[in-house]
Amino acid sequence: MCCSDLEALFIDCKPFYSLREFCSFILVSVYIPPQANVSLALQKLADQITDTEQKLPDSLWDSLITAWQKLKSAKPVVKTIKRWTNETEWVLQACFKWTDWSVFEAAANDLDEFTETVTSYISFCEDICIPTRTYLTFNNDKPWFTAKLRHLCQAKEDAYRKGDRVLYNQARNTLNKEIRAAKRTYAKRLEDQFASNDPTSVWKGLKAITNYKTPSPSTEISEEDVRQVFRKNKRRKAPGPDGVTPACLKTCADQLAPIFSQIFNRSLELCEVPSCFKRSTIIPVPKKPKITGLNDYRPVALTSVIMKSLEKLVLAYLKDITGPLLDPLQFAYRANRSVDDAVNMGLHFILQHLDRPGTYVRILFVDFSSAFNTIIPTLLQTKLNQLSVPSSICQWITSFLTDRQQLVRMGTLMSSSRTTNTGAPQGCVLSPLLFSLYTNDCTSKDPSVKLLKFADDTTLIGLIQDGEESAYRQEVEQLAVWCSLNNLELNTLKTVEMVIDFRRNPPALPPLSIMDSTVAAVETFKFLGSIISRDLKWDTHIDSIAKKAQQRLYFLRQLKKFNLPQELLKQFYSAVIESVLCTSITVWFGSATKSDTRRLQRTVRTAERIIGAPLPTLQELYTSRVRKRAQKITLDPSHPCHPLFKLLLSDWIAFSLQPNRSSVRLKRKLLCATATFTPAQTNRTKRETNSSVIQPN
Template identity: 25%
Template sequence: MPPITTREIEEAIEESSPFKAPGPDGIANKALRIASPWIKHHLTKIFNQSLALSYYPEHFRQSTTVVLRKPGKDNYTVPKAYRPIALLNTTGKIMEAVIAKRLSYIAETHGLLPDTHMGGRKLRSTEHALHLIIDKIYDAWNTGQGKVASLLLLDVSGAFDNISHARLLHNLRKRRIDERTVKWIGSFLRPRLTKLSIDGFTSEPYRLETGEPQGSNLSPILYLFYNADLIEKCGELEDTMTTGFIDDVAILTWADSTKETCKKLQEALHVAEKWAATHASIFAPDKFQLTHFTRTRTRIDVEEPLQTRWGMIEPKKTCKYLGLIMDSTLTWKQHIDEVQRKVTKTVNALGSLGGSTWGVTMREMRKIYKGVAVPQMMYACSAWSNANWRTRDKPYTERTLSKLQSLQARASRVISGAFKATSIPALDIETYLLPVELQIFKHNVNALGRIGPGDHGPTEGETRRNKKSPRRAIEQSITDRQGPNIRRQEHITPYIVPPWWQGPQTFIEASIEEAQARHEQIIQDELDAIHIYTDGSGIDGSIGAAAVCTTTQETKSAYMGDETTSTVYAGELQGISLALQIAQEDRSKGNRRSKVAIYTDNQAAIRSTARPKGKSGAYLLKNITQQIDELRTQDLNTEIRWVPAHIGIQGNEDADRAAKEATGWREGGLTGPRAVEPQQLYPLRSTMKTWSHKETIKSWETSWVSETRGRASFRHTPKPSRKVLDLHDGLIKKRSALLMQLRTEKIGFNDFLFGRRVPGITSNRCPCGSDRQTVAHVLLRCRRHRQLRDQELGRLRGRNNLRKLLNERNAAAKAIKFIELTQILGQFLDRDLNRQS
């Protein structure tokens, strides 16, 4: 590998968590970030010398190991109930991060790791691993008369702590990692010193002869190399697939009977034992899990055990893999029950942060719910929400939806202080929480967007009868809604360029004035350069790109499709690619230039070009990097500068016009021919997310209009809108709750209480005697509070319009104060009514 670059060190420092606990030297990542401009060149020299000598400094090998409790354990008197986390010296971790990224790049680019090894790798996640297994199960079910699939989950005791250093280095050499790096890793693994810290006690230093530190950036990728043979060898057996997620290994076999699948699992276990014997690893058979998957009730013996040298492993009806409870028929009932238990616990904890009259504000509680409970609820929903079995043509049962809706409704009442009688649709609107069924749809579409274009998404299994895999079901639901074609989506690779790639010089000035002045100076001074302006434009739902060269008086443009295919960002990248194409053609004509100077008004495109990453728009960035490298081989360097838009820079204005005209737009409302599409044009992954968002909002709006419940909220908010949250800005919790109750009209006024048959409420009439005691009556007409109403609301515009009173922030605040001063609601009485106005 080439020498470590300063840019790699800069990226490693920027990507480090600023407030992560430091190691024994006490230097925080935040300090490294601040000092980066002054120390990055020194670190470059130190790290390169360390690599050249294949020596990892002893100071960096010192650590403090914090011993943490594993959550959910029954017995904390046993060591296995704890997880050791090594707090390493942060300067050393920067170098570890650099080497880890390089190893990852080499592994991904040259295919050094098994395809089914999913953990700790770019563009792969637990959902990839889960769908890989689930798709294979459905493939088995749809083969012949229907095969059975048997899954065995393995457990390695102390996987990271018992790594054999000699075997790890052997595996790295076997998979063609260069010798200098292997020797450096050997020095990294060399006996380390650590102090144990637990419950305030810190031990004397211990010398560690085996294992690798859990807390190092290097540990995950090194373990992938360590157990790669296990994944590969077991997966080579007939009708067997082995997947790994770091140290979690799953072996799946399929056959006509469980007797046959168990025989195949025995063969795989024999291979696994051989691996363990050569890798100083010990399996924990008491933690093995065996489940037979079938929807055939009588033909398959689901009680068939697995005979091992440790004894019989009895099959269970469920197993838990990567946080997902998989039942033998993949109907997911047990997982939904577990979700209900977890989210209920979270909502209970949320309730301890505030009630209807006290505690954390409504907006903060909503953030907590969305950040904690929603991920718990929606984890792996792309699998469990698509059982497609006995669900009456729906992807999941009404029981599942009802449970999840109840969970969100309860959370919404805790967040907002609403009455229990408030309907679920009104709660969703007033807290601006997407209805559960639409959350599921949105998560599913986005999950398929992530899995679909990746290198190793779920396989395309044939489906017949009614056994449709979850991934295929999601794809069908997108097709039914006439959504984007997932199979045409862009292909994103983990890495576009090597970590040590030297990109173009980029410049983004701090202010518009500085950028404009600098641009004028360059145009005057850099007469030997080729100057090109680029732009991307979105107009009338279409995307265009253009590059205008003021040196050669040449313009290139491209039509990038509509907004379901591209974005303005993609147009900006294509504009830069067109500029480089102009530069290449100019060079091929024999013109000698000092450099290529490209000007764009999009800072995101500049940053992406300087540091290309595997994300949406990657295929465009790949083209750009190849063009830059080709020009560099011809001794022509590229620089990209930011210029402000629409301030009179002629080249920028010309590029803007050309990009618009590429879509067919013409001035004066006229239309003209579009520019030609580039040879490579794929729907971006980001457009799939945009479509799913728009589709869910559209569905929400439609269902809200046709809904019969929550009509009081509908009068204030006829369309779902985030603006409803702005009404609660600056309000303490009890005032947010009061506003919520006023808007939903589920409030402690006689009209509502009498309708709910509350004991002691004998009439729905207002004490003033003129009408029912409703929200509108109290706020607008009640004679008993006429003077107070004039005092508090008299100067407001629309004081006689209920919607304006409760739908505008300032008016709503005054309406809340008015209700408090009436002292009608005992729930909200306050001795100091002027504490917050």
């Protein structure tokens, strides 16, 4: 287009990659001469743009209509935080140090009143000694955006409105200079967080940008025990209904340990849990992104931080007593047991059985309805007595689970309080172990049926030979009867079955029924974090891993923009991306196809280009983890996988005891790999250590 008032060039661009809402991009180069009539030129330009849009056929595509969505806006949020400084911590410590705690004990008539007055006094002192600060947070603010930058932005806008070009340029330059300084300060803070090994702070910053110890055999709780457990509290955790914050317990552990060691010991001695420790605030936490009903929420209990500290001490004692008596196929909350061990053990049972002719496997993935909330305290007490738990601890646990006051909080709304006498609240430290002990007597009586448990995740594996399913179906019936006797409700809608059958012409199998409900058959299932398919291939699982790892590469790119050192970027990669790629790697990597492993390795190479430094390959990580896992299993006689390995006479080489004619699928599993390693108690030369390898048997 060319005239006396206007010169314009229109170019229709169709890039290979574009947003779906835009079918094409029109670039316009415009020149308006100084002597032209500007209003007339703009009118001609608008008319020409309208004609161009109508002429282009892409503008009439119905399938690519632009999707308009109203931007969401939110008001600034007012937040109040406590300012913990060295001075305020010293004041609070001095307050507790010079407190005469004997006054509380003398004035109290019972344990409830004693504990209530002590916790109320601690909360009162914390409110008095620790100042608070109120500030506004804006949803669109960058993490490096400060209050000073906000004032400079306002000054720039004021200068623009006044039309003062000199003042505007000064305000703009000052703002740009301060933005660069704020970004450098924020990058330095991120670097310090990495260097201090504080993943919680790092992950919080990233969101803004887009040891096992031997338990004590005694129930006597010392001041040092209380002091240590208080010091392990995390400052940013939410307080319970009593108002005592974890930061207070962590900061004043030395001053509060004496009084709470008395309270804890008296609680265990009287077999009674103080009422204020049994109050809970139930927070509904969504199980999935899209909520369709109340069942899509998980009721998590927010309880007293002091009570959680006491639970940790009791937990160590319970694990020490009940550990040797637990079901060997219960993998939760036990030393040297993991989710990977449970999955590997189940796959080993399956693959070893399928190596024989005329065999197939039926797997029942059991789902309980509100498993933790259905525990009967009196029945649990009976089972704990059978596990040699002292009667005083059994009575204390019964007191812990009964007469619990709880209410529900949804945002700013609060329900009325109710008393419960059934179940173990989700969110309590003891709840998972108590459920494991509650279901400890739920086992399989037939050797052809394996019952694997990981807390409330229960899996029944039927090893079928020549179509004989009577043992498997009988065990399923026994499981349903056991659940009925123990007040556990089977969720027949979520309980599913998978059939693994590698025979050439497998016949149609009769469906499985539980309580007059037919169990649905599935092709894939997420079993303890690993997606298993009926053909025992890992395509779906690897797709999920690759997608998640690719999403987290975005955070790595954002950190790169802050010019962090390579070492810190490598630490972030190891903690956030490599941890995803290596999730249950000992389960699936040995059986994955080369195309799948290459696809995951491309993610590693992308991270290498972003960081600018070499990273360990997945094969190296797999080899290292298999070696470590085989070493730990071989040195642990109580591990259910221990009989599958044999320690050679040299005392530093182990290999799996598998038949020579095993299938390739079986040989690729962890429990069928030959592992050579150097145990911790054996001193070997560097040459011998470096010669350690993992290879198929």
